[in-house]
Amino acid sequence: MRDIVVVGAGGGGPVVAKELAARGLDVLVLEAGARHLRPEQEWTRLEDDTNDPITGRFRVGPSRREEAPWLRDFPQNSFVWQIAGVGGTTLHYFGNNPRPAAGAFAGYEGADRAEYDTAHVFPFPYAELRPYYEWCEETLPVRTAPMGTKEAVFFRGAERMGLTHQTWKDVRGPSYRAQENAILQPQGTAGRTADPARLLFPEARGCTFCGHCFQGCLEPRRAPRNLKAKRSTDNSYVPMMLTADAWAPGGRAAELVTDAYVVRVLSERAGSRTAARGVVYRTPDGALHTVEARVVVLAGGCIENPRLWLNSGLPNPNDWVGRGLTEHHLDWVVGTFDEYTGESKGAGSNARLDFPGYGGVENVCLPPALQAFAVAYSDAGMSGYYDNGAGVGPQGADTLGRLVGNDLKAALTDVNKLLTALVVTDDDVQAENRVTRSAIIPPDEHGPVPRVEIRHRARTARTRRNREFLAARSAELMRLAGARSVHRLDWAPLLLHVQSSMRMGLDAADSVLDATAEARWVDRLFIADNSALANAAGGANPTLTTQAVATRTAENIFRRYFGGDPWVGREAPTSSIDDRVTQAVLARGL
Template identity: 65%
Template sequence: MSRDVIVVGAGGGGPVVAKELAARGLDVLLLEAGARHADPRREWTHLENDANNPLTGFLRVGPADRSKPAWLREEPQNSYLLQASGVGGTTLHYYGNSPRAYRGVFQGYEGPDKGAYDSAHAFPFTYDELVPYYRWVEATLPVQTAAMGVKETVFLSGAERLGLPVQTTKDTTRWSYRPQENAILQPGGTAGRTGDPERLRYPRATGCTFCGYCLQGCMEPAGAPRNQAAKRSTDNSYVPMALTAPAWSPHGKAVTLLADSYAVKVHTARRDGGLVATGVTWRNGASGDRHREDAEVVVLAGGTTETPRLWLNSGLPDPNGWVGRGYTDHFLDGVTGLFDHDTGSSRGPSSAARCDFPGYGALENIGLPPAMQAFSMSLSDSGIRGRYRNGRGLTGPWDGRTGRLGGPELKEVLAHGIDRLLNVLILTGDDVEPHNRATLSALPPDEHGAVPKVVFRSRRRTRRTLAAREFLARRATELLRRAGATRVYRFDWAPLLLHVHSSMRMGLSADDSVLDADAASRWVGRLYVADNSALANSLGGPNPTLTTQALATRTAERIFVRHFGGDPWVGDETPVPSTDHRVTDAL
């Protein structure tokens, strides 16, 4: 059977392409390696180990059958790859944060801080060109100003006392603070006003119920149709729209979604003097059977690790050696303050306030449930506080040297309760570096081929990246002190691969990029990439999902115009929001 388009991966970007092309009448097959999660209320819990255990959790990277092993990824350094498989991908446990990228990472930027960005690896078009696609996604999800709670009050009071101005537009042009722009529906009715489960059922309660379990997948409020779930992960937004396109689009054709279907090979053929993608073979996780379908266009959206793996396992060309290279991760770090009063850290949207420092990166508050809180305080490249330094042990305005908390000190801090803590996540605008990469491991292959190997050299970052991270750590510490923290801990995290990008980067030059300005492969016709790996760089620090989805919308439009004779649509129509009740019946 031949399709118009096959999309590999139903995470943050793939469903965007599928929904937009299906709405214009194309026949789209959407493949997802992980589980469908069709009924979260039956399949999920708020228990942290049940959700987040990397080997057995329902949000692990592994097959639909949780009795089977997780998929192996080799990480030769001290690091932790915090991602998820399944329909929705890593948006299943993301916090919904949807800021736009900084202007300085795009071609043509001439601002006074131009030298603060990795201009050698800029996006191959201007920021203004992407703005209509940002608006389209913001209307579709929708993206709204986050609901505020206690922890946001504490965080924003510290930011105000830093002397920062309030940011009031979606475009960030200066150092500033603001509530997050996030893809979480505002609380309505009884939501956010009670802890009584009976009063938090839809439609009495709508939107965010302030449960605080964003990291465990969103199934709130109880009884809501799938596309009315509070967090706009793609399983709650773009996937329902893709599956029900005929119900709301006059030309729509429903997407065919196959979960537990792991793509193992992209097929190619010689046509018109060049190599073109012709289809995909995938393996069914339950039966082990392999299936192949052909298509006019193939879109890879398996993620920053799995997309280069599939490319290399398929034997696709890599003449400049940049497939899998340039893997950026925001060189994250964590700073936590201990307070003598309630901070509300466990309640509400898990991250609803931020500070932006264009040229350096960003800070945002993050609320964590107890086990993840302990984990965040025990991941370090500096050894254990007071025990050994592991060659680092950085000093600064925080209390003592950096390092993981352990033993009596960790117990003493957590004994105060997680609602006496306030966490600040540091998102560094890290440079694109070729030695940070996803490649193929020499370990034995699994049933899908050679397994991926993710290499990060934390201590070989550029001088600019290291300086930006230290600047942000000091600002975070000062913010917590001014907000009233009695103690502040900095952990000097080892690579926590949570915000990952650019391993199949689009770029200005064919010397150091895989994709052109349309996110099309430079060497294989009719082959596109629509996940975080297509990003040209780390966006300067802002969370990546919104930019990936805006770019995926732009890529879908390019595919429609170039290969199917259609007309551009962004700016000419008003997108149907995923909250539209007409699409609920068929989910």
């Protein structure tokens, strides 16, 4: 009998595992994908080699790339860009960790309260989560992003828009700011040379400005795993959970098992209630293994958690398991410049605009192949030929839709003369956006496969308003920054930020979890990843909020089922780059 079994080692599971292992509990983490122990030898910077959804290293599929990816059913033309494996989708995230606007939380009484989805707020005030944000920001750690040429051009446009320069972490109004990023600051030769021989640890520390965040972080070469620049969980929380006995008084190292696909949550009746009692997982040889545990934590992601719940036959009396999926209704606006912007250099995203109640706009750095993909991906057809009936306008841009022919070649002649803006909306929670089980694709070896339904062209009026507003602001920024031409793509549904499919909430009629992230109908079952979020977090990148909520969830588990006291605010958290963690990582070959 284990104390805790955590299903998934992506953005949220290792957070719970680290916190509870540090308190001396017996924690087992089961991950369906691989663990990349030696990324410098296992990964490349080749964009297709890394990101191809069928054969790439970063995909939703088994460890062996010769095997097919795990199937998903998409009735609409869309794609969920996720990764199976230790680190999960944080392997290719940009490290962006902004706090969300307070209007996404209960108790908000600001003048702009009506601008939010007030029917689906987090079931506690923003102020209650602030200490958990601070805890995670010190653990990762999160710091203000360093600035380069592309950020200077982006800020030039923002200043000319008349926006306030925000220098604090909490969002207080329409503003521009440097990102709060979980990327180690450049030190030594990092960021000061392009000579690979001088970008080796320990001469180089932190971000080397390589521009390849989406391909996983290899930098600086030769650094211990917990000192790699980007703080994806495989570089931060995972080393901490595996070495908790070395740095936490009374701590106990968590155990991690990879290639372990959980196919069922075990449950039992306890009086009038249902309670979780463990899981069954499948290994690549086809064998099934049973683990019993006092508490089960699901952190398999917004698509896999509903699938596992439904395949396990767990209660779903209000039919909200899998419903309410939010994904920030992304869009892309790109400006072409006569001057050098350094678009492909540096961390993935170092600057942003915030518009509380609407969402945000991020400057994004992509290497050439991904940049080409981004300007050729559209729901509005081909620019200058047809608009695909999308029903949206250029919003101040010169073109709408994907660039083709000479326009595409002209835009991509020099990617370092582009500036890009990613529109990230604050979506409404819609019950019809959901994850169910497919009746079309036959079950795979793990059971019925998930069906992901997104009503891309049936958004609420508020969600559509937010996207159009942010697209217009993006085009305005490009113009004022000095762009020669501006292009709006009207992206088709590319699901990069997915949240809320197993949402917590105030109302039992439209949520799966209570305010502690425990399942309403299954005791001892908690959820600790993006799927637990109550809403789209105001349009902020979800990882920091997920990890703050997961820390709070770990505290609730510790207090409710193991007789422990709260710890947030009582003591300083140990940073993932603490010398004790580094020494343990080196000693154990982690």
